[in-house]
Amino acid sequence: MNSSRTNTGLSQGGIITMFTLLLLLLFFVSLTLGSNPLPLLKAAADAVSESPTIISLILTEIRLPRTLIALLAGATLGLCGAVMQGLLRNPLASPGLIGSSSGAAFGAVLVLYLGITDVVQLALPVGGMLGSLAAMLLVYMLAGRDASIITLILAGVAINTLALALVSLILNLAPSPYAVQEIALWMLGSVADKGMHDFWLLLFPTLIGWGLLAGSGKALDALTLGEDTAHTLGFNLPAIRWRLFLALALAVGAAVSITGAIGFVGLVTPHLIRPLVGHQPSRLLTTSALGGAAILLLADILVRLLPPGQEIKVGVITSLVGAPFFLYLILKTRRVQL
């Protein structure tokens, strides 16, 4: 009787298993779907053979990186949303709303269109990270440490608007004539037409970011009781805050520099997962990462099911679903505050 610690439906292990299976399924669906259906087994066999064929190239050089990037970026958004909401104790905090994504887009746009990435590839995620960090710190300074939900969101809106304006300014001033048409790519986000080189560029900063975030569960749990109590439970909050800001910037910056600012995955995922894990921040981390990966991959699969020719950006799908959810959250938050 006393060990009924899993009354909230599933155990965490069960949820993780469930999501892993779902991800596996989506992974194979994602590899199969494209401009033409792909005979997966044959393509895989060709891929490991001496001379790769057209279908094996489509598998390994086009669909695999697209799928892997969707997984990594989705997981980053889900995880970072969960960490931000826990750290700031604000249900509306997320990479998209507190400036982290748009700041990253600004940083990445700056280095890409100035041609710095042609010299140093790694400049792209680094630019994204610095932009993300700067935007987050600005929002944090604007809103103050114990900001109310609304103050933080307002500060986020201000910084988002600024970052968006700077992005369009750079794209307009960029020497490349293609730049100006790429604003949707940055503001909505897309994982189409990526290659394994993009994946490798994304992988390492992402893993470092995740690594730094992974150990934050206990601190986030403690923060449930407020900053003072968390401090008296033995957590050095300023150090934790810095570590998490850096880690968030690293992960979000890398993801956005490759995919653009994909909206609402980071906001929505933790809210969908939270009831499954009894609302405990530490239990939300892995599960939100898996959930975010599943949501983004699913959205990208949907994009590919739409009639070809019109390349709809994956961010359109996530925003179409996410924006109403955001409104619902606002209504819910308002009710609680009244």
Place this chain on the structure above:
Amino acid sequence: MLNHTTLSLVLQRWSVACILLLASISFPQTISAAKPQRIVSINLCTDQLLLMLVAPERIASISSLALDPHSSYMAEAASGHQINHGKTEELLPLKPDLVLASGFAARPAVKLMRHLGYKVEVLPMTTDIAGIRKNIRQLALLVGEESRGEQLIQQMDKKITAVTRRLSNSGPKAIFYQPRGYTSGSNTLQDEVMRLAGWHNVATDIGVSGYSSIGLEELLMAQPEQIFTSSYAPGTSSMAQRQLQHPVIRRLTRERPMVEVSYRLWICDGPMIADAVEALASAHQ
């Protein structure tokens, strides 16, 4: 609704009145039937033909793009000429006796200049070499340089024939692929040039008509042996240009490197298209 329409009508009349007033200060003295002597071109395509056809002293102004060596075949000849940006207020003081524009041209300026009584001629955009010949003849007639026009056409045709004589028409598969996946299918100048240069345009096989974007997967499936590209603004950076570095494209171009054909050869239709045919044909070696 009604008020809005009325208001905009009033505003329109006012602006026309103002411009008429401005125009009366420098109204063209004569619109003569003789050879025009103060020709203004407001579009890159007419700029280039004009520079080929008439003596520099008869050209009053050409568009700013004519000076850009990436876009303009006649950039060298263009230097020293007065440039314009297709704005009516720039054109009026030039007192042009012929204003030339092309399919791309700034529409409001064309309308307004016509409204103000200037002779404005708009050349259609074309997608084949027959159309280029027609355009050259039309412009030559307008500026009174018919024999020079025929000479240009002959030179172009001679160059092209020299290439086609050497080649068979059912050549290896090729595709024209630009940043953001833009390709040229049937009914495009690039398609005709590829055919003349002895290539088979695989974009037509996958049903592309006109200009359209295709994905990397479709590019792979089409299995081109040769990829041509024509990067606008080389040396600049964007996501679109980054895509040309995709491993799939690198692999496709491992044996036959991607051939870059200068954009200025076909951004406009003109006799320089013969150079594009030569460039594409030389990729066979």
Place this chain on the structure above:
Amino acid sequence: MTLLQASNITLSIDDTTILDGIDLDLQAGELLGLIGPNGAGKSTLLRTLAGLPGRSTGSVMLGGEDLRQMEARQRARTIAYLAQESSVHWPLMVERLVELGRLPHLTGWQQPASEDMRVIEQVMKQTDVEHLRQRVFDTLSGGEAMRVLLARALAAEPTILLADEPVAALDPAHQLEVMGLLQQHCNAGGAAVVVLHDLALASHFCHRLQLLDSGRTVAAGTPANVLTTDTLDTVYGIRGRPGFNSTESAITLPWELSGG
């Protein structure tokens, strides 16, 4: 035995003196009440004792060690702090919430082990919240919520409990219940500093009172010595009437505003 000794605690912010050279000591087994009018500096003093970051000067020694130099987790295992406004930001289940009290005992990736579970069960039993274990914190009544938060604090097995107005929002029965739990903790060898406004409760449960006013200690000692007609008048501006506390000592209890 002196568990906690604070000397000359001073804090000024922008020329305003919040705390002005306060000394405080806490003996094993002792329940110390911090009383005083609003703005006297009670909560600020308690925060300093809890080792919360701030700009106060002076020394706080915990068992012969400087509190500010102590390793954070070790401090957290010795001192538990119940903040004045204890909000819980996510709708956690009671059981999970109490479990958070074990955080100072867990390192890195360590999950609560059987020893931790034993302590959690014990403190939940002690505070009588076992039947609430599966309830979500937000749905609890004020008395239940305070008992759960107390269980959370006790789960760290601290020697010293610091509680900031733990009974302010409770009805008399629940006030007695919570004060009883604090007393129990002290009787079992621990010690506690409690900020209180209710002088009757303070005199009834606390072994010793320290009365603050404008950042200074005005009186300290047994309730009978602190709660006198004189101090009530000068510090609170009220007149009292005689009463008795649990040890049958004569004390003065608030009755009416003075001067009127």
